[in-house]
Amino acid sequence: MITSRDQVTDMIIATKVRKGLKWAHAAEAIGMSKEWTTAGCLGQMTFDKAQAEALGKLFELPDEAIAWLQIVPYKGSLPTAVPTDPLIYRWYELVNVYGTTIKELIHEEFGDGIMSAIDFSMDIQREPDHKGDRVNVVLSGKFLPYKSY
Amino acid sequence: MITSRDQVTDMIIATKVRKGLKWAHAAEAIGMSKEWTTAGCLGQMTFDKAQAEALGKLFELPDEAIAWLQIVPYKGSLPTAVPTDPLIYRWYELVNVYGTTIKELIHEEFGDGIMSAIDFSMDIQREPDHKGDRVNVVLSGKFLPYKSY
Amino acid sequence: MITSRDQVTDMIIATKVRKGLKWAHAAEAIGMSKEWTTAGCLGQMTFDKAQAEALGKLFELPDEAIAWLQIVPYKGSLPTAVPTDPLIYRWYELVNVYGTTIKELIHEEFGDGIMSAIDFSMDIQREPDHKGDRVNVVLSGKFLPYKSY
Amino acid sequence: MITSRDQVTDMIIATKVRKGLKWAHAAEAIGMSKEWTTAGCLGQMTFDKAQAEALGKLFELPDEAIAWLQIVPYKGSLPTAVPTDPLIYRWYELVNVYGTTIKELIHEEFGDGIMSAIDFSMDIQREPDHKGDRVNVVLSGKFLPYKSY
Amino acid sequence: MITSRDQVTDMIIATKVRKGLKWAHAAEAIGMSKEWTTAGCLGQMTFDKAQAEALGKLFELPDEAIAWLQIVPYKGSLPTAVPTDPLIYRWYELVNVYGTTIKELIHEEFGDGIMSAIDFSMDIQREPDHKGDRVNVVLSGKFLPYKSY
Amino acid sequence: MITSRDQVTDMIIATKVRKGLKWAHAAEAIGMSKEWTTAGCLGQMTFDKAQAEALGKLFELPDEAIAWLQIVPYKGSLPTAVPTDPLIYRWYELVNVYGTTIKELIHEEFGDGIMSAIDFSMDIQREPDHKGDRVNVVLSGKFLPYKSY
Amino acid sequence: MITSRDQVTDMIIATKVRKGLKWAHAAEAIGMSKEWTTAGCLGQMTFDKAQAEALGKLFELPDEAIAWLQIVPYKGSLPTAVPTDPLIYRWYELVNVYGTTIKELIHEEFGDGIMSAIDFSMDIQREPDHKGDRVNVVLSGKFLPYKSY
Amino acid sequence: MITSRDQVTDMIIATKVRKGLKWAHAAEAIGMSKEWTTAGCLGQMTFDKAQAEALGKLFELPDEAIAWLQIVPYKGSLPTAVPTDPLIYRWYELVNVYGTTIKELIHEEFGDGIMSAIDFSMDIQREPDHKGDRVNVVLSGKFLPYKSY
Amino acid sequence: MITSRDQVTDMIIATKVRKGLKWAHAAEAIGMSKEWTTAGCLGQMTFDKAQAEALGKLFELPDEAIAWLQIVPYKGSLPTAVPTDPLIYRWYELVNVYGTTIKELIHEEFGDGIMSAIDFSMDIQREPDHKGDRVNVVLSGKFLPYKSY
Amino acid sequence: MITSRDQVTDMIIATKVRKGLKWAHAAEAIGMSKEWTTAGCLGQMTFDKAQAEALGKLFELPDEAIAWLQIVPYKGSLPTAVPTDPLIYRWYELVNVYGTTIKELIHEEFGDGIMSAIDFSMDIQREPDHKGDRVNVVLSGKFLPYKSY
CATH class of the missing domain: 1.10.260.40 (lambda repressor-like DNA-binding domains)
Incomplete structure (x- = not known):
């Protein structure tokens, strides 16, 4: 079962x-x-x-x-609120260090709202670099303005 | 003071x-x-x-x-471990939902190591889209392989 | 200042x-x-x-x-992750008790995605009732389907 | 067993x-x-x-x-205090962002007390909308005034 | 101010x-x-x-x-989720040790529902006792049955 | 085993x-x-x-x-520090809302000390009431004064 | 004030x-x-x-x-649940490492109950020792048996 | 296995x-x-x-x-950071209430350093007392001064 | 499996x-x-x-x-955020007590950046000492300067 | 003051x-x-x-x-249990990733006990390296064997 x-x-x-x-x-x-x-x-x-x-x-x-596999799952892939795995932690660290920066710049460009994590795609690529290859990630999310009513 | x-x-x-x-x-x-x-x-x-x-x-x-401004600061820009602000939370959610995916794909491409959050840059742009403009973010971090010794 | x-x-x-x-x-x-x-x-x-x-x-x-007032604020109005105020706690309790129910029923009707908390409105009304007046709340949020790519 | x-x-x-x-x-x-x-x-x-x-x-x-099934259960359907699932999190976010608003408006209308989460019902419906269908939720809870003694 | x-x-x-x-x-x-x-x-x-x-x-x-004083306050009188003060902690301990007992006995008598903390009163009295005086507390809360619909 | x-x-x-x-x-x-x-x-x-x-x-x-059954158990009957079950939560809420009140009144009557949760008894009764039956709970705990030395 | x-x-x-x-x-x-x-x-x-x-x-x-100074204070002298100060942490560590041992031995000797932290005294003395002086602490607490009723 | x-x-x-x-x-x-x-x-x-x-x-x-049994174990005997068992909690409470007192008195006598929890022994005894027997505990730990260099 | x-x-x-x-x-x-x-x-x-x-x-x-064994693991070897084992806790204590010191001295020498935990090695040795043998640990991590862009 | x-x-x-x-x-x-x-x-x-x-x-x-400055301070230099600053976090990560390794190797060499964080010294040096300079840290702590009694 x-x-x-x-x-x-x-x-x-x-x-x-x-x-x-x-x-x-x-x-x-x-x-x-x-x-x-x-x-x-x-x-x-x-x-x-x-x-x-x-x-x-x-x-x-x-x-x-x-x-x-055809049933919508209960999402969330990490065992702890702050991830312990170094690779994943670096992403958490980005949110921690750059979180308010991202917030400021998106609001400056778009006004109040969010970048969707649902209407969203991600592309991870290797970028060769003679000083050491880089991980290049493109995140694309629809901007959703806060509705006023 | x-x-x-x-x-x-x-x-x-x-x-x-x-x-x-x-x-x-x-x-x-x-x-x-x-x-x-x-x-x-x-x-x-x-x-x-x-x-x-x-x-x-x-x-x-x-x-x-x-x-x-010339002194290295104690970094970390968020008041709580799980951010309450919806825009910043969406990024935390990405880490939570896609964390293990990012981990798997980077390891599949590069082996054991991390994507640096220090030798790192970020570029946030507006991408016009008739279904609603999108936030496009490019993250670029050097891959750092785990040293074995 | x-x-x-x-x-x-x-x-x-x-x-x-x-x-x-x-x-x-x-x-x-x-x-x-x-x-x-x-x-x-x-x-x-x-x-x-x-x-x-x-x-x-x-x-x-x-x-x-x-x-x-014209600057996008850092959102989040509660001092603790689990609210201590009884009125607000009852809402947290609803999420806790009915959370998986809401999830199941929205997915059954709409498929994978979320109910937006951004393209969202709320209307709170008093409903007279001889057994004791009721608080009636209508929540309306756009359904946002998960994008596959 | x-x-x-x-x-x-x-x-x-x-x-x-x-x-x-x-x-x-x-x-x-x-x-x-x-x-x-x-x-x-x-x-x-x-x-x-x-x-x-x-x-x-x-x-x-x-x-x-x-x-x-006929025994009163120990209630609470979520594995963490702050839910990780995006659909359920949006509801937690509503409590976080609108919590004090809900409190203020109910108190302004009814005085000190709570909206019951026990004498309570919920109705979830799909509302067709050409800009994207909406999830409509009606919450109805009896107002319970704080007893003074 | x-x-x-x-x-x-x-x-x-x-x-x-x-x-x-x-x-x-x-x-x-x-x-x-x-x-x-x-x-x-x-x-x-x-x-x-x-x-x-x-x-x-x-x-x-x-x-x-x-x-x-005439404004409904944000309730919750304790600085931490688990109280550190010994007198108040003993009450938290009662909830911790007897919590499931209270639940079982109220459900056995009343069925599914709660004892209200809103339509509620409390009376604290000193009870003389030759083995050491006792604190007697009477709690009285209306039983609210869960509504089925 | x-x-x-x-x-x-x-x-x-x-x-x-x-x-x-x-x-x-x-x-x-x-x-x-x-x-x-x-x-x-x-x-x-x-x-x-x-x-x-x-x-x-x-x-x-x-x-x-x-x-x-004859061995002293490791006590504590709840799975989380803040209980999620509504009936038990109401008791936690009483401690949260009335905690400092209970403290003040017991100290005003008895001086510094605690109400014992060990030399303690509890009696839960149904009290018929035409506005809805009530749960009546009598708690009786020995007062233990803080020793000075 | x-x-x-x-x-x-x-x-x-x-x-x-x-x-x-x-x-x-x-x-x-x-x-x-x-x-x-x-x-x-x-x-x-x-x-x-x-x-x-x-x-x-x-x-x-x-x-x-x-x-x-004559008012009963809200007790608890530490800023965090797990103390960060090394001297105080060692005591927390004793509770963590020896906690179940203390429990077993007191119950083996006295049955179900606790050692009071209220009817309690403590004496801290320096004990000269040629391998390095020792801190000697005597704790004395009344045993309080659990009441059955 | x-x-x-x-x-x-x-x-x-x-x-x-x-x-x-x-x-x-x-x-x-x-x-x-x-x-x-x-x-x-x-x-x-x-x-x-x-x-x-x-x-x-x-x-x-x-x-x-x-x-x-001959392998050094991963130590720590308690399931939660703040113990729920009343007997063990009383010890945690002692650390919470008396923690800063212990710190002050040991530093006043010995200077900066700690009382070892490793070069340490404990003795638990029953002390007959007509007002109720007492638990007497003697803790003995080597004082370790902080090294300056 | x-x-x-x-x-x-x-x-x-x-x-x-x-x-x-x-x-x-x-x-x-x-x-x-x-x-x-x-x-x-x-x-x-x-x-x-x-x-x-x-x-x-x-x-x-x-x-x-x-x-x-050839698959990159989800890293993190400890069961709790603050380790309970005394040997491991001492290392956590070092981070807690000396954390800001380490930060200040590395920044004073190298400027803004980090000491890598990936391009990193560790060597643990016993150092005989007549006052009691010592554990000597050499940590060596590449300095990674923060990139400005 | x-x-x-x-x-x-x-x-x-x-x-x-x-x-x-x-x-x-x-x-x-x-x-x-x-x-x-x-x-x-x-x-x-x-x-x-x-x-x-x-x-x-x-x-x-x-x-x-x-x-x-001559009074023993309440120690602990970090504002959160898990440090947010990247440089200090890397040290916490070392404890998290290598914690059980350090424990195993010290016990294999010394038996049950700890490496002192009190009788302890630290030396931080820059080590020139053509692939990028390194931070070299030497930690030296007295081994303290667990006393059996």
Whole structure:
């Protein structure tokens, strides 16, 4: 009996390690970006039927797990409010150090509102650099103005 | 007597509101990007003497405050571990929802290590879009591989 | 020197108590709903110039405070993560008890996404009831579907 | 041996996903609103004997689970004090941003007291809107005045 | 300028210590119970005009403070979530140790619902006892059944 | 192998639900009050041999569990510092709102010291009331004066 | 205007440092142990009139402060739940490491109950030792058995 | 497969309850004090080979568990930062109420440094007293002065 | 099915205790320092294929576990934000007491930036000393200056 | 009136920034290491009379502040349990990532006990390196074995 999406995530990861798969394989299997696909496989996004079945095949999942992939999950991928993993912490640190800067500049440009984390996409790329390669990330979110009424 | 950088940040913000200045003015005054300049004015970066003096002139700061702008500050711009402001929270939410995804994809591409938050730059732009303008953010951080020894 | 919106909120509240004003007076003065106006006066929304000036007159604010009313504030109106005030706590309790229910029903109807807290309005009304009057609240938020990419 | 209501909630959810049921089916089976029924199935409300048996049939529960559905549960449906799931977080954000506003307006209308979260009902509806459909939620709670003595 | 009820509470306490008053004097001055009066003077309840004026006289408060006494306060009298003061902690301990017991017994007697903390009164008395006097407290709260709908 | 009292509590609750027992039955079985008996069955009190055996018979416990009932447990019955269950939260709210009031009044009557939570008893009764029945709770704790030395 | 005992504690400490006094002087002035006197001067105990006046003379306190010394304070001397100061942390560590040991041994000897922290005394002495002097502390607390009823 | 000391602690406690052993029996079996032995059995201290084997015999432990008793454990015996168990809480309360007092008196006698929690011993005794027996605890820790360099 | 690196760490530790291995054996088996090897075995570092296989042989791991050793782990080895174990706490205390000192001195020498925890090595040695042997630790981290842009 | 060491730290820092002093100047003025002197000036160590007077002269402190420098301070230099400043966070990260490694290796070498944070010294040096200079830190702490008794 599968009682939560976390169990499906565990199955996917276990198979991925055992078979030496890459997330790119999963993305290819369903024809979506590697960013969105990975988030979905890690239990943060919802797949449609065809996508779930393709992933089920790739990761050798039982039918019950394939059904769970089509259910909107309880999101949030980190075990603690302040992440302990150094790679993820650096992102938390960016929010901590640059948070008010981001706020000021977006408000200066757009007025009161937010940058959507829902109508949102992310693209992670390697940028070769002779002083050491760089991680380049493009975040794109719709600006949503606060409604006054 | 000024005893912390926070007091200088307060002075800058008070003058900015009173005189109706923009962060772009500050960036222009010291010839740096608006992102880095804003972070610095908000107490997260260190200015050199010329920059500090230019900002002192713009924001009508006393000499003691200009000296403080050249001191490395105690960083961290948010009052709570989980930010309450909706705009900043959306970024925390990105880390929460996409954190493990970012981790997986960077490791898949680069191996074990982190994306630097120090050798790092950020660029925030408005992207016109007929379905509603978007906030486009480019993050660029050097990849630092874990040293084995 | 005013260094934060909180100081302006304090001024507004002090005058309101001293002069015995009601939030309805403030809403009327700027021609907006009482819900949005109150939120703004409590430091959660941004006013335009005309609104800020009208409020400045009503609450006898100095020019510097009127300028602050037009600046996007750092939002979040509660002193603790779990509110201690009984009236506000009941709302937190609703989120705690009904949170997963709300999530399930919105997803069942709309699919994966959220109900916006930005493109959002609220209307609070008294509903007479012989078993004891009721508070009726209508919340209306745009549904924002998660983007897949 | 079933030792907590959580185990029954797990059984219900597992069956729901496996059989592709909707909460509306459960509500229909017991003749109550979908909001209250869902909350109950998720372990927040208490069912009477007939309701528990109808749900037991729908979700293929053992007798012991049906007995548990009639026991008042330990309420609280969220794993963390500040919810990580974006949909539920938006509601927490509403409490955070509008909390003091709600407090002020209810007190202005009713005096000191609270809006009950017990003598309370909720209705969630889809409101078609050409700028994007909206989630409309009506909350209705009895006003309970503070007793002075 | 008085900007919060806390400042009025401070004034009341300062005068009380300076003049050596007892809470019983305050209760007598407004003709209410000592329990409710004390809670109000400590910033947890709202007074009507006559009560506020009587207290203003007793505690030598300025007019602005008397106005504040008639405003519904932001309730919550403790500086930390878990109280450090031994007397108050013992009450928190009772909730911690007996919390589930109280829940079970009230549900066994009344079904699903709560004991109101709003339609509520408290009476604290000294009970002479040769093995050491006892504190006797009677709590009386209306039972509010959960509404099903 | 039973390694903690919690496992015994689970057994008791599971049997209680399955057999439809009431706490009153347990209290009767051992000849103590329903309040103390319930607290004990929920893992907060220690039973003597005869009581443990009577409970073992009623709840069909193995010998090892009966031995555990005679061991002083690690007390504390709530999963979080601030309880999420509405009924129990109301008691936490009483401590939060009335905490300083209780402190003031007990000190005014008794001087510095505490009301014991150990030499303590509790009695929960239903009080019929035409405006809605009330929960009446009598708490009785020995006053313990602070020793000076 | 003195509004809390903390202000009195600050006055006492400021004078103590300025005049180079020792806590032993304070203890001698009121004829009590140095442990209890120090706790009282640090805002944790209540003095009687004669003690308060003697301390007022020693620490050059105004009359209002002397009145405050006779008021039962809100106890708790540490700024954080887990103390950061190394000396005090070692005591917290003892509770953390030996807590369950202390519990087991007291229960083995006395049965269910607690060691009072109210009917309690403490004596701190230097014990000369050629391998390094030791701090010897004797704690004495009345055992209070849990009442069954 | 035993993967942590906690599992061994569980085994010891389970056998102790089942066989009705006392900690004094364990202390006697290895010829050490009851305080240190109990702490070790509860997973806070490290035993040598002979001690581990004697305990293994007494508590009927498998060889793997005996090996674990000789491994330095991850110390800390309490499930929460602020203990919920009343007996252990009283000790936490002592640290909270007397923490700064202890700090002041040790520094007054010894200068800057700490009382060791490592080169430390504890002795718990029953002291008969006609007003109620007392728990007497002697703590002895080496004073360690802060090194200046 | 292995679903996380923690399970592999558990296997390694269980074998280590059972076979009486030392971390030095593991370091030798893969030809790396004992510090880095131990961190890796405890789930904080990533091994290459040859290293993972050598460790698999030493610790008798199944193939699936050997695959996991080559996957970048979710780092962070402590169960609580403030560590309870005395040895590890002392390091946390160093950060707490000396944190601002370290910050000041590194900034005085290098300007704004950090000492890398990634391009980092550590060496732990025993230093014989007649007053008691000392633990000597050398930390070496690359200085990374903050980029201005 | 100076009521805490923090006020003295503020004075020292304010003067240091205003006069452009370095910590090396302070260390030189009192003939101690720069590490210990900085920690002391930041309120973590206790100075003797001569040192306090030399620092008083350098930082232009009033007599009352010089007296405070000779009083043992309440230690702990960070405003939050998890530090937000990136430089200091890296040290916290080291404890988090390497904590169990350090524990294992010290115990493997020394047995059960700790590395003292009191009988402790630290030396921070710049190490030139053509791939980027490094921060070299030597920590030296006495090993203190756990006493068994």
